[in-house]
Amino acid sequence: MKKKNKKVNAAILIIGNEILSGRTQDKNISFISNWLNLKCGILVNEVRIIPDLEKVIVKSILELSKNFNYVFTTGGIGPTHDDITAQSISRAFKIKYEYHKEAFQILENYYGKSNFNDGRKKMAKMPRGSKLIYNPSSAAPGFIIKNVLSFPGVPSILNSMIENCTRYLIKGSKIHSKTINLFTVESNISKKLGLIQKKYKKFVDIGSYPFFRLGKIGVSIVTRSTSKVKLQDVKRELVKLVKLKKIQILKI
């Protein structure tokens, strides 16, 4: 039986002034995108980075949750005053913002009753009806409400949690990828490459990215498709082009 080609997409919403200001180099975008791609066949189609402002979070959540199958948020679910992701998502969906019983229990057990202060309790508050995304490294869970999944911003913690959201996701068709690295310049192959892309428009995405390696200029041709067969067809055309232009191949 032939499997249907199922496209599932997502957006990532990075919430945090520290990324916007340039103080912190984001590491979550490529991690989440790669994970969704390889493990779930889900393509990330948009990323936004926004400040810790309720109005902006509400607007972004409403837009992105409408336009994409899933929205992954990172940041703003800790104990401090600038952690307002959960309450903003509640506001966006007009859902009550309240203690989640199981999350409260998890955090109380983790910190112990006598150390369970208001800041820590805050991490158990989320939109009513949320399901938990368990956190094996620092207890405080993420949550999923409607099609929005919220994770903390600290990369090591996020990385330890991501597998725990798998059960909530509908998977897409696996996306295959082939890269050819050539010692040439983009403008030498751009015309023919454009024609190949046009021919396979419906099936294969072809990207072209300059690089500098071993003291030489080169181009990475990245092809991506849910069809291995079409990917192989494109590879054949690219090899033909490379031979025609007598281009040196770095890696195929």
Add this chain to the structure above:
Amino acid sequence: MKKKNKKVNAAILIIGNEILSGRTQDKNISFISNWLNLKCGILVNEVRIIPDLEKVIVKSILELSKNFNYVFTTGGIGPTHDDITAQSISRAFKIKYEYHKEAFQILENYYGKSNFNDGRKKMAKMPRGSKLIYNPSSAAPGFIIKNVLSFPGVPSILNSMIENCTRYLIKGSKIHSKTINLFTVESNISKKLGLIQKKYKKFVDIGSYPFFRLGKIGVSIVTRSTSKVKLQDVKRELVKLVKLKKIQILKI
């Protein structure tokens, strides 16, 4: 004479499937944001990463150019089929997409008449009336049209060009920043920190970011303001809080 506190903001629009897919780790966001912040007193208030799709680029350009003083785009101004930033910006603003005389001349001189093929010529096409942002490392210029500034996506090239857009920008008031690194956990200080933020809401942004260093858990308190005096006031309050809670200071 007292200088007026002038707020100027910007958005960054990263155009490129390679960043969205997670294949390439973006380096331009923190570079541009830091540069705007330190050199121009301009705050980045939103970042979007979008695919090489005209419809999406047009929509983002229109939204961001309306909502922010400046929009910085990166990527999609090279010679290949997936480089569609200039034509998409033309489409967004309903401005003719055509050869820029000076850009054409620069590129023709750089490559030599006999090597100036169609792909390379394409890099001289931009919205009519654009002003050039010169490129000291690989010739192909960026451009500014209305409040949108377009740069290439390769970080080393972008870095070499950024100073050349300074003359087109209206500067904002300098943004000062102070960071205090403490060996404590966020939830230990979250309540008092929230009160300090509330008190200085109009003048100082206070962010709180957990870190792991020297085998210990800590929190960076980052304060930012256009007023050095208010920043000093907040620092005094933070030092008081640290003493009260007997917290070890890593760096102040």
